[in-house]
Amino acid sequence: MTIERLVLASNNAGKLRELSAMLAPLGIEVVTQGSLGVSEAEEPHPTFVENALAKARHAARETGLPALADDSGLCVSALGGKPGVLSARYAGEPKSDLANNAKLIADLHGVDDRRAHFYSVIVLVRSADDPQPLIADGEWHGEIIAQARGEGGFGYDPHFFVPSLEQTAAELAPELKNTLSHRAAAMRHLLDRLKTPS
Numbered sequence: 001m002t003i004e005r006l007v008l009a010s011n012n013a014g015k016l017r018e019l020s021a022m023l024a025p026l027g028i029e030v031v032t033q034g035s036l037g038v039s040e041a042e043e044p045h046p047t048f049v050e051n052a053l054a055k056a057r058h059a060a061r062e063t064g065l066p067a068l069a070d071d072s073g074l075c076v077s078a079l080g081g082k083p084g085v086l087s088a089r090y091a092g093e094p095k096s097d098l099a100n101n102a103k104l105i106a107d108l109h110g111v112d113d114r115r116a117h118f119y120s121v122i123v124l125v126r127s128a129d130d131p132q133p134l135i136a137d138g139e140w141h142g143e144i145i146a147q148a149r150g151e152g153g154f155g156y157d158p159h160f161f162v163p164s165l166e167q168t169a170a171e172l173a174p175e176l177k178n179t180l181s182h183r184a185a186a187m188r189h190l191l192d193r194l195k196t197p198s
Ligand SMILES: O=P(O)(O)OP(=O)(O)OP(=O)(O)OC[C@H]1O[C@@H](n2cnc3c(O)ncnc32)[C@H](O)[C@@H]1O
Pocket: 009, 010, 011, 012, 015, 043, 055, 070, 071, 072, 073, 074, 087, 088, 089, 100, 118, 153, 154, 155, 156, 157, 169, 181, 183
């Protein structure tokens, strides 16, 4: 599959930064859906993969370009996998990282089991009705800590502690997060598939 230009189907500044950095070495021209005036896609589905597909198809339909979307979230063991697909709006509307983190920490008050993982599905469609979308996923395991640490990243990163590094995702240099994260793993798998002729 040869792609010269694609639209990033996300309105999340943190994600756009990370995805753009990961795609930079490929020599593909990357444009954000915001710069092309794409309307906000619905994300009504119970699974990450369905929401990622919906976002990618929507951006491809509105721009006529190949589109890449990420649907991701934080899955906390003691909360039965929540906030999961609802991670962006865990504390309700309007979306707020601060409010989401406050709710997460309140929900885990007094809970010993702090295990959690981030999950990302990245979907690439060549056109809105592409019958053969490229789909890849990745996970990143860690623990939720009550005290926020670090200024980097976005979303739940200040509370996502990686024991092997003794740092939160927000304390990691962006280049390091971009090699270790759920999104990095999904992107690696996707790019492997992209390189395979079909
Ligand atoms: O749908 P788009 O426009 O891409 O932006 P979004 O923020 O709504 O994205 P999602 O619907 O995929 O929701 C993902 C949420 O999961 C959280 N999240 C995902 N990846 C994360 C990461 O790398 N670090 C911290 N939080 C993350 C964060 O709260 C995101 O808002």
